[in-house]
Amino acid sequence: MSVLYDRVALIGLGLIASSMSHAMRRTGLTHEITGYAKSAETRQIARDLGLCDRVCDSAADAVAGADLVVLCVPVGAMAAVAAEIGPALKPGATVSDVGSVKRAVIDAVAPHLPDNVHFIPAHPIAGTEHSGPASGFAELFDDRFCIIVPVEGSDQAAVDQLTTLWRGMGSEVDVMEADHHDLVLSVTSHTPHLIAYTMVGVADDLSRVTDSEVIKFSAAGFRDFTRIAASDPVMWRDVFLNNKQATLQILGRFTEELFALQRAIRRDDGAHLEEYFTRTRAIRRSIIEAGQDTDAPDFGRSKVPGR
């Protein structure tokens, strides 16, 4: 792969930024990576890991001269970072982000950018429950989707170049409109996270069932919820505050369905339950066929024979 951007600046050095650094270096997509993180401790870890060619002590320093700037901070921090870097951006540079919400990021960032840069929001659909600069790895984006959300007037050549970068980091790329992105993600990500957080909180809070019992018997299903409920609290706080309408809409649908199932349980309506549970199996099969999960029983977590 050839070099796509001479210099890339990563603002925020968590799981996504550190994985981008590894992924760009894997196939030589850039000559130089600069980085900045708000916390001095994170900057030091990034330096110790050699995550960037240069870790700078301000966001403005990190973006100076960069051909691509990627904002990898929590959604709630985007506006302040954009305001800080706006005056330091190189004319003609592309500014992108990796936020899980797109409409709010556009509203927060766009006003701070000069007219002579390209603003092209993006969202890689990849992650783990781990966070911080040491948690990244080059393969995070392999065979995962990255959604690019061009804004009005986005330059097609700049969009194409960013698309090529994400493909070079292993992703498949889709293009979507911001509001539709926020609705789709509220279904596939935001609401599931909120529900998982809720269930784990309920389990923690019951006086008649001890934490030790919850933990010992978690393999029965609960465990699957705890992985996503272990994700970064600040990132998720910002996601919900910034994708409020779609999240509340999907939550409304969710509670409506849950109440219907609850009523079926109360009224011994086994046919309703069985029909519902049968329908959901088909979705699981489609996800495996689409390569977005493995068919290994239990995700291969326990000792399972090779197959």
Place this chain on the structure above:
Amino acid sequence: MSVLYDRVALIGLGLIASSMSHAMRRTGLTHEITGYAKSAETRQIARDLGLCDRVCDSAADAVAGADLVVLCVPVGAMAAVAAEIGPALKPGATVSDVGSVKRAVIDAVAPHLPDNVHFIPAHPIAGTEHSGPASGFAELFDDRFCIIVPVEGSDQAAVDQLTTLWRGMGSEVDVMEADHHDLVLSVTSHTPHLIAYTMVGVADDLSRVTDSEVIKFSAAGFRDFTRIAASDPVMWRDVFLNNKQATLQILGRFTEELFALQRAIRRDDGAHLEEYFTRTRAIRRSIIEAGQDTDAPDFGRSKVPGR
């Protein structure tokens, strides 16, 4: 390991029974395994796989002369199976089960058993989203808990022998009272499954988001729900119908908490969200420390460097 029961009869030949067969044979815990399944197709698959030494065409035939009989059928089918095998049981035999609900199974099974057998309900906390006789494997119970639920008057020697069998199949064994079991499992298993089924159903049902979008972007969190929502529909229908009170109680707590989080989102109460999400992280850590899950990012589903 020495032989614990000369002959073991498995009634119902799905994931749990087939895994028990593999696990008992792994260390020679029995001389002979007989089996029965209601469906002729399942019996034929079990014969083709050599899952049992003998697959019988009636449950009564399968239990004749067995020292241990394990009922591995959906909870709703337990009463009919118990009625059928009751007269055919060998005096002194132990009858156990693997049902996910214990009070309802005791009520359904106990009346059909003669006084000269030992009835010792049990519940291995292990499973995958796969079902049927071909889905079992010997390692399923390794390092997972099995809860034994002695009934009034259970013979201690018979309980000890069943405990030794489960340990021999790789499990750790806990003893619990039936109603407490049903409450604990409604928290760690039944309610999480219902919630996962609900979320997957909602996603399937939205007209503004296509199934194809849900599937493509499932890696963002939704995917974790689909595994448990792919579990056997009949088994789960029976679980909810037979653990109604505990499930409705935990669902009530769940919706109360969910509404509080929903209100925090609507009112921009970021502090409430962040505090809640921080608390749930600790539970995840405890589950990993207890060996009930792996710390591999993303469960090791994607290509992740060894660590």
